[in-house]
Amino acid sequence: MRLGGYSIKSVLGVVALIIGVIWTWEQTRTINQPDGQLAPKMPIQSPMKTSDPKIIRKGDWSIMPLQNYSIRARVLSRKRYRNDGSSDISPIDFALGWGPMSDNVNLDGISIKQRHRWFFIGDVRSDQIADMHFAANTHIIPADEDIRRSVLAVREGHVIEAEGYLVECIQGNNPPWRSSLSRTDTGDGACEVFYVNSIKLFDGDDLGSDKEPEVEQPAPNIVSRRQLPSMEESQPVVEVPTNEVVEEIPIEDRLKISAINRRGAIINGDFCRIGRPVSSVDGVYLAAIEGETVQFETEDGETFSIEFEIDL
Structure with a gap:
């Protein structure tokens, strides 16, 4: 059977193509939002509680919560990942903005791109530079399949409210x-790895009373992780009377090991490779790892070992 000279099969194929294009556009179109700071408050980070999980298993991944984390932010960009080394637990990244970076006025004219688990902001005016520190690239790890469906439904422009943990995997x-x-950090290692336990989505039609009052936020003081405060900024020096004996903390007690692999270990929160100095303790090197025994050596040639144990 033919319609106007075209076969039914051809007509149905065109209809299916049109429906597919419309569906794809609907799933990826940018959400338009009203002016104003839609997420004026800073994300909230707080210490873990004793009732929080110590370790979460996902396939062959071990996920260790570091801090509780909650955020209300505008999605400036989203990037789907399917075939990189971590896409099995983190299928998507969000570039998130809060404070001035959730306001149309500050977003007009700038370009935001994501690739290779990084995000890049371009076309920034000189008066917008301070605002760039109110944005972060965030690797999303859904807690379960329902959360996964929700995060994959997020589109650029959505305002989200999410809670969970900042983690190490x-x-x-x-x-x-x-x-x-x-x-306020930048560069390699500055992204948030966010294990999401709950998420809510808002668009321009349903912000309503959920839109928070705008709050003036000062630009953060950007300090490199390796930069020490000046004498004026540092805490007052407390002198110890010479007649008091100050007990030195043993080196072993100053080394907290949270994870190990064949290349090195996470010591006091930083990854240290075998043969390299421990950044947080002067004069100590990571010498070797044999099984669960972590061996160290001091500048004086003394050696000692610490048994690694996961506190479950």
Whole structure:
């Protein structure tokens, strides 16, 4: 059978193509939002509670919560990942903005792109530079299949409210994938790795009373992780009377090991490779790892070992 010279099969194929294009556009179109700061408050990060999980298993991944985390933010961009080394637990990244970076006025004219688990902001005016620190690239790890469906439904422009943990993830002998615990750092390691337990989506039609009152936020003081405060900014020096004996903390007690693999270990929150100095304790090197025994050596040539144990 033919319609106007075209076969039914051809007509149905065109209809299916049109429906597919419309569906794809609907799923990926940007959400238009009203002016104003839609998420004026900073994300909230707080210490873990004793009732919180110590370790979460997902396939061959071990996920260790570092801090509780909740955020209300505008989705500036989204990037789906399917075939990289962590896409099995983190299928999508969000570039999130809060404070001035959730306001149309500050977003007009700038470009935001994501690739290779990074995000890039371009076309920034000089008066917008301070605002860039109110945005973060966030690797999303859904807690379960329902959360996964919700995060994959998020579109650019949505305002989200999400709660969960900032985490560190380890898979086999690969280097750990650790979340930043600062909102003001930049460069490699500055992204948040966010294990999401709950998420809510808002668009321009349903912000309503959920839109928070706009709050003036000062630009954060950007300090490199390696930069020390000046004498004026540092805490007052407390002198110890010479007649008091100050008990030195043993080196072993100053080394907290949270994970190990064949390349190195996470010591006091930083990854240290075998043969390298421990960044947080002067004069100590990570010498070797044999099984669950972590061996250290001091500058004086003394050696000692610590047995690694996971506190479940």
